[in-house]
Amino acid sequence: MTSPADTHSDDILQGLNPPQRRAVETIEGPLLILAGPGSGKTRVITHRIAHILRERRVMPWNVLAVTFTNKAAREMKDRLEGLVGPDARDLNVGTFHSICSRVLRREAESAGLALGSNFAIYDDGDQLNLVKQALREMNLDEKQYRPQAIHALISRAKNDLLNPMQYAERVNKYFEEVAARVYRRYEELLRQNNAADFDDLILLTHQLWRTHPHVLRKYQDRYLYIHVDEFQDTNKAQYELVRMLAAGTPETPGHLNICAVADDDQSIYSWRGANPRVLIQFETDFPGAQIVLLEQNYRSTQMILDAAQNVVQHNRLRRDKHLWTDKSGGDKITIHEAYNEEEEANFVADEIRTHVARGAFQYRDFAVMYRTNAQSRALEEQFIRSGTPYVVVGSKKFYERKEIKDVLAYLRLLANTRDTLSLQRIINVPNRKIGPKTLAEFMAWSQRENREPLDALATIDAHPTLSTGSKRALAAFHAILVDLQSAAKELPLPALIDRVLERTGYAAELRDGTEEGDERWTNVLELRRVAEDFSEIEPQTALALFLENVALVSGADTTQNGENGDLVTEERNAVTLITLHAAKGLEYPAVFIVGLEEGVLPHSRSLENETELEEERRLAYVGITRAMRRLYLTRAFKRSFYGGSSVYQEASRFLEDIPPALVINSRQRSRTLGTSPDAERPSQPSRLPSSVRAPSHSPFSRQGDTSRALSHPSPRVATASTPAQPDVPEPATPVPAAADNLRPGDRVMHRLFGEGTVLKVDEGRNSTVVDVLFKQAGKKSLDLSFARLEKA
DNA sequence: CGAGTACTAGTTTTT
DNA sequence: CTAGTACTCG
Numbered sequence: 120m121t122s123p124a125d126t127h128s129d130d131i132l133q134g135l136n137p138p139q140r141r142a143v144e145t146i147e148g149p150l151l152i153l154a155g156p157g158s159g160k161t162r163v164i165t166h167r168i169a170h171i172l173r174e175r176r177v178m179p180w181n182v183l184a185v186t187f188t189n190k191a192a193r194e195m196k197d198r199l200e201g202l203v204g205p206d207a208r209d210l211n212v213g214t215f216h217s218i219c220s221r222v223l224r225r226e227a228e229s230a231g232l233a234l235g236s237n238f239a240i241y242d243d244g245d246q247l248n249l250v251k252q253a254l255r256e257m258n259l260d261e262k263q264y265r266p267q268a269i270h271a272l273i274s275r276a277k278n279d280l281l282n283p284m285q286y287a288e289r290v291n292k293y294f295e296e297v298a299a300r301v302y303r304r305y306e307e308l309l310r311q312n313n314a315a316d317f318d319d320l321i322l323l324t325h326q327l328w329r330t331h332p333h334v335l336r337k338y339q340d341r342y343l344y345i346h347v348d349e350f351q352d353t354n355k356a357q358y359e360l361v362r363m364l365a366a367g368t369p370e371t372p373g374h375l376n377i378c379a380v381a382d383d384d385q386s387i388y389s390w391r392g393a394n395p396r397v398l399i400q401f402e403t404d405f406p407g408a409q410i411v412l413l414e415q416n417y418r419s420t421q422m423i424l425d426a427a428q429n430v431v432q433h434n435r436l437r438r439d440k441h442l443w444t445d446k447s448g449g450d451k452i453t454i455h456e457a458y459n460e461e462e463e464a465n466f467v468a469d470e471i472r473t474h475v476a477r478g479a480f481q482y483r484d485f486a487v488m489y490r491t492n493a494q495s496r497a498l499e500e501q502f503i504r505s506g507t508p509y510v511v512v513g514s515k516k517f518y519e520r521k522e523i524k525d526v527l528a529y530l531r532l533l534a535n536t537r538d539t540l541s542l543q544r545i546i547n548v549p550n551r552k553i554g555p556k557t558l559a560e561f562m563a564w565s566q567r568e569n570r571e572p573l574d575a576l577a578t579i580d581a582h583p584t585l586s587t588g589s590k591r592a593l594a595a596f597h598a599i600l601v602d603l604q605s606a607a608k609e610l611p612l613p614a615l616i617d618r619v620l621e622r623t624g625y626a627a628e629l630r631d632g633t634e635e636g637d638e639r640w641t642n643v644l645e646l647r648r649v650a651e652d653f654s655e656i657e658p659q660t661a662l663a664l665f666l667e668n669v670a671l672v673s674g675a676d677t678t679q680n681g682e683n684g685d686l687v688t689e690e691r692n693a694v695t696l697i698t699l700h701a702a703k704g705l706e707y708p709a710v711f712i713v714g715l716e717e718g719v720l721p722h723s724r725s726l727e728n729e730t731e732l733e734e735e736r737r738l739a740y741v742g743i744t745r746a747m748r749r750l751y752l753t754r755a756f757k758r759s760f761y762g763g764s765s766v767y768q769e770a771s772r773f774l775e776d777i778p779p780a781l782v783i784n785s786r787q788r789s790r791t792l793g794t795s796p797d798a799e800r801p802s803q804p805s806r807l808p809s810s811v812r813a814p815s816h817s818p819f820s821r822q823g824d825t826s827r828a829l830s831h832p833s834p835r836v837a838t839a840s841t842p843a844q845p846d847v848p849e850p851a852t853p854v855p856a857a858a859d860n861l862r863p864g865d866r867v868m869h870r871l872f873g874e875g876t877v878l879k880v881d882e883g884r885n886s887t888v889v890d891v892l893f894k895q896a897g898k899k900s901l902d903l904s905f906a907r908l909e910k911a
Numbered sequence: 912c913g914a915g916t917a918c919t920a921g922t923t924t925t926t
Numbered sequence: 927c928t929a930g931t932a933c934t935c936g
Contacts, residue, residue, distance in 0.1 A: 187925095187926085188925090188926075189926090214926065215926075216926050217926090242926095243925085243926095261931095262920090265921090267921095317925090317926050318926090320926085321926095387924075388924080388925075388926095390923080390924065390925090391924085391925065391926080490923070490924075491922090491923055491924075492923085492924085493922075493923090493927095496927095513925085550913090550914095552912090552913080554912060554913050554914090555912090555913085556912060556913085557912080557913095586912095589912095670926095671926070672926095675925070675926085698923090698924065698925090699924080700923090700924045700925065701924090701925080722923055722924080723923090724923060724924095725923085734924095738924080760922080760927095761921080761922065761927055761928085
C-alpha cells in the first residue's frame with residue numbers, strides 16, 4: 120500500500136489482523152469497510168486516523184469522523200487521545216447533527232439561510248408543539264390529523280431532502296396532501312422562531328453547500344479525510360451530504376477520501392429514513408472503492424455467534440457473511456420462560472444477584488435489553504425491590520422533566536429572543552396570572568403589529584384591550600426578562616442559572632418543603648451541575664454551546680441512576696438497562712434480552728410487513744451480538760399492557776431460529792401452571808442448519824466452565840466429558856413447584872376451556888396431571904407441563 | 912379569567 | 927397507566 124511500515128512494527132499497525140491492517144493502510148480514495156459485530160471497527164477507525172495523521176502532512180482538524188451517537192463520538196475521541204495524544208482534541212469527531220449544527224452556526228448569517236446563528240434546536244416535544252400550532256391555525260382537527268402522524272411524514276420528507284413544495288408534488292393520499300400543507304406552515308413557524316428541528320440540521324447544511332459552492336469548497340478542503348460509522352443507518356439527506364463533501368459536484372469536485380463502515384445486518388433505523396441501499400449507491404457514486412471485510416469476531420463465544428447467525432440468516436436481503444471467532448464453545452444460551460413480566464424481571468434480578476454473589480461477574484458486567492422503553496418499568500421495580508444497583512440508558516426522562524424543560528426554556532429565550540415556543544412555555548411559570556386568554560390576546564396583537572413578541576412586550580401599555588391587571592402582569596414579566604438578558608451577557612452559565620431561578624421566583628416555587636418540590640429542585644441543581652462544565656467559556660458562547668449540547672446530547676447518551684433517576688456522570692458498578700436500539704455498538708460480558716414474544720420482539724407494529732419483520736430480526740441480532748460470554752433470552756406467558764388487562768403472549772419466532780443444541784431451557788414456575796407445547800418440545804438436532812457447527816465436540820473452555828457453574832444452580836448440565844446429551848432440556852426448577860399453590864377446589868382459567876375448578880392434583884415424577892371441571896367444557900385432565908392454566 | 916377535576920384516548924425504536 | 931383535553935367551580 121502507500122506505507123512502507125511493513126518493515127518496522129509500530130504501535131499503530133501492530134496487533135491488527137490482515138484485513139484490519141489493510142483498512143488502516145488504505146488512506147487515499149473511497150473505502151468501504153464491511154464490519155461484522157465485534158470485529159474491531161472502532162479500533163480500525165481510530166488506528167486509521169492515527170495512521171493518516173502520521174503518514175500525511177495534515178492537521179487534526181482535516182480529519183472528520185461521523186458517529187451515530189455522541190456517546191460513540193466521545194468514546195472514539197478518548198481512544199484517539201490514547202493513540203495520538205492531545206491532538207485528538209482538534210479532530211472533528213461527532214454526530215451528523217452536531218457537526219452540521221456547528222457548520223450552521225458558523226455560516227448561518229453569511230449564507231442567508233433565514234436562520235440566525237443563535238438559532239434554537241427544537242427537540243421532539245417542541246416539534247410536536249409546532250405541528251399542533253400549525254394544525255390549530257389551519258383549523259384542522261387534531262383527532263383526525265394526529266400531530267405525531269403528520270410530524271412523522273414531515274420528518275420523512277426532510278430526510279428525503281424534500282422541501283414542502285417538492286413534497287406536495289408527490290403526495291398521493293389526502294392525508295399526505297394535508298401533511299404537505301402543514302409542513303409548509305411548520306417551516307414558516309420554525310423560521311419565525313429562529314429555530315431548526317433535528318432534520319433541519321442536515322437538510323439546511325445540505326442546502327447551504329448546494330447553493331454556495333465556495334462554502335462547500337471550504338469544507339471540502341477542511342474535511343480532507345472523512346469517516347462515517349454505522350453507514351448502513353444513514354438516511355438520504357445524510358448520504359447526500361457526505362457525497363457532496365467527498366465526491367463533490369461538477370463545479371466543486373471533492374477529494375474522494377471517504378471511509379464508510381457498515382454492517383447491513385445491523386441496519387435498524389429504516390423507520391428514521393435510513394436506507395441500506397446507500398451501500399449499493401456508495402459503490403456507484405464512488406467507483407473503484409476498495410472493499411474490506413472484517414469477519415473475525417473478537418467479542419463473543421462461538422455459541423453466541425452461532426445463535427446470532429441463525430437468527431439473522433432468515434433474512435432474505437442481506438450479504439452473506441462468514442463471521443468466525445477463535446473462542447470456541449462457551450456457555451450455552453439460557454432461554455427462560457416466566458409466567459408474567461414481573462416474574463421475568465424477578466428471574467433476571469435473581470440470576471444477576473446469584474452470579475455476583477459467586478464472584479465471577481460484577482453488576483456492571485450485565486445489561487438487560489428490551490424492545491420498548493416501557494419494558495424497563497417491571498425490571499426497575501424488581502431491581503429496586505431486590506436492591507440490585509442499576510442504571511437506565513436512553514430514555515431521556517431527565518430532560519423531559521417539567522422543571523428541566525422550564526429552566527431550559529428560560530435559557531433558550533435568553534439565547535434566542537425569537538423563540539416564541541419557549542416564551543409561551545414559561546410566561547406563566549411560575550404563576551404570574553397570565554392565562555391562555557391573556558396570552559392569546561397578547562400574541563395576536565404582536566402578530567398584528569408585526570413585531571416580535573418580546574419586543575411588543577416592552578410596550579404592552581399600548582395594548583388596546585387587555586385589562587390593567589393583565590398588562591401589569593405582562594410588564595412585570597418583561598422587567599424580569601430585561602434583567603436576565605443583561606445577566607446573560609456577563610454571568611458565567613451556572614451563575615446565570617442561579618439568577619434565573621431567583622429572579623423568576625422558580626426557586627421559591629420549587630423549594631416549598633414538599634417532597635416532590637425537593638426532588639424537582641435536586642433535578643434543577645443537577646442541570647446546573649452540567650452547566651458547570653461551561654463555566655470557563657465566554658458567557659454568550661457558553662449559553663449557546665450548552666443549549667446545543669442539551670438538545671443533541673440528550674438521547675441515548677444519557678444514563679440515569681436507578682432509584683433516584685439522577686443523571687449518571689461517572690461509571691457505576693451497576694446493571695445497565697437499555698433498549699436494543701441504544702445498545703448498538705456496545706458490549707457486555709453478560710446480556711439478557713427480555714420480552715421475546717410475538718408482538719414485543721418482533722414488535723406488533725412490524726408483524727404485517729416483511730421488511731419491517733426483517734428489521735426486527737436484525738434488532739434481535741444486534742442484541743445477541745452484544746454478549747461476550749453469557750446470553751439469556753427470556754419471555755413471559757402473560758404480559759399486561761397499559762396498566763390493566765394482561766394478554767397471553769406467544770413465543771417470539773426468533774426463539775425458534777436458535778438451534779436447540781445451543782440452548783438450555785430454564786423455567787420458573789412459581790405461579791406458572793403450564794408451558795406452551797413448543798417450549799416443551801424436545802430438541803431435534805435435525806433442525807440444525809447444516810451451516811452451523813455442532814458444538815458438541817468442542818470442550819468448554821475453563822472460563823466457560825466457571826461461569827456456567829455460576830449461572831446454573833442445578834449442576835445437571837452436561838459437562839465436557841458427557842457431550843452426548845447436552846441437548847435434552849431438563850426443567851431447571853422442578854415442575855411440582857408449580858403445583859404447590861394448586862389444590863383441589865382452586866378456581867383456574869384456561870385459554871380454551873375457560874373457567875373451572877380443580878378436582879384432583881396428581882404429582883408424578885416428571886409431570887403433574889390435574890383434573891379440572893370446567894364450567895362450559897366439562898371435566899378435563901390436563902398435563903401441567905403442556906396446559907396453559909392460570910389461577911383465577 | 913384561571914385553576915382544579917373528570918374524562919378520553921393512545922402507546923416503537925432516536926438524533 | 928399517563929398525558930392531554932373538556933368541563934366545572936371559585
